[in-house]
Amino acid sequence: MDDYRRLLLNNRAWVKDKLDLRPDFFEATATEQRPEYLWIGCSDSRVPAEEVTGTHPGELFVHRNVANMVVHTDFNMLSVLQYAVEILCVKHIIVCGHYGCGGVRTALSRRDLGLINKWLRHIKDVYRFHSTELDAIPEGQPRFDRLVELNVIEQVHHLADISFVQRAWRKHQRPMLHGWIYDLHTGLINDIVKIDPGDHPHDIYEYDFEP
Numbered sequence: 043m044d045d046y047r048r049l050l051l052n053n054r055a056w057v058k059d060k061l062d063l064r065p066d067f068f069e070a071t072a073t074e075q076r077p078e079y080l081w082i083g084c085s086d087s088r089v090p091a092e093e094v095t096g097t098h099p100g101e102l103f104v105h106r107n108v109a110n111m112v113v114h115t116d117f118n119m120l121s122v123l124q125y126a127v128e129i130l131c132v133k134h135i136i137v138c139g140h141y142g143c144g145g146v147r148t149a150l151s152r153r154d155l156g157l158i159n160k161w162l163r164h165i166k167d168v169y170r171f172h173s174t175e176l177d178a179i180p181e182g183q184p185r186f187d188r189l190v191e192l193n194v195i196e197q198v199h200h201l202a203d204i205s206f207v208q209r210a211w212r213k214h215q216r217p218m219l220h221g222w223i224y225d226l227h228t229g230l231i232n233d234i235v236k237i238d239p240g241d242h243p244h245d246i247y248e249y250d251f252e253p
C-alpha cells in the first residue's frame with residue numbers, strides 16, 4: 043500500500059472512534075467554532091498543537107510557521123490574528139516555541155538557504171537585540187536554548203505591539219498573551235512569559251485610540 047493511504051485509513055478509524063464516544067461529535071461542532079485560544083507554533087512536525095495540549099477539534103485556532111514568528115508585515119499571520127481577536131474573541135494567545143528548533147539553529151549559523159534567509163533574518167535580529175546576553179553564554183546548546191527562549195519572548199512582545207491587540211485590551215480586557223517552550227526530549231511545556239491585557243512592554247509601540 044502507498045504510504046500516504048495510511049493517513050486516509052487512519053482518518054476513517056478516527057471518525058469511528060469519535061462517533062463511538064459521541065454520535066453527534068461532528069454535527070455538534072460543524073456549524074460554528076468558538077475556540078478560546080489562538081496557538082502560534084512552529085511548523086515542526088514534532089510539536090502538534092492539539093496533541094501536546096490535549097485539546098479537541100474546536101478548541102484551538104492555529105497558525106504555524108517556521109520558528110513560530112510574529113512578523114508585523116506577514117499578512118497571513120496578521121489575518122489569522124485579527125480574525126482570532128476581533129471575530130472569535132479568543133481569551134488567550136499562545137506563542138509556543140521549542141528547544142531544538144531548526145529555524146533558530148539555522149539563524150544562529152552562517153548557512154545560506156536562499157529565500158528562507160529572509161524569514162530567518164528576523165531571528166538574527168532577535169540575536170542582535172540580545173547579543174550582550176547571548177555572547178556571554180557558551181557557544182553550543184546553552185546559547186541555542188536561550189535564543190529559542192528569547193525568540194518566543196520577542197514574538198509575544200510583537201503581539202503586544204500590534205494595534206488591534208491593544209484595541210481589544212482597551213475594549214474587552216483580553217486577550218492574555220503567553221510564551222511557552224516545548225521540550226522535544228520530555229514532551230513538557232514550560233511557561234516562560236505572560237502579558238496581561240494592558241501591560242505594554244514597549245511605550246514606543248503603544249497607540250492612542252479615538253474614544
Ligand code: CO
Pocket residue numbers: 084085086108109110140142143144145146
Ligand atoms: Co521549530
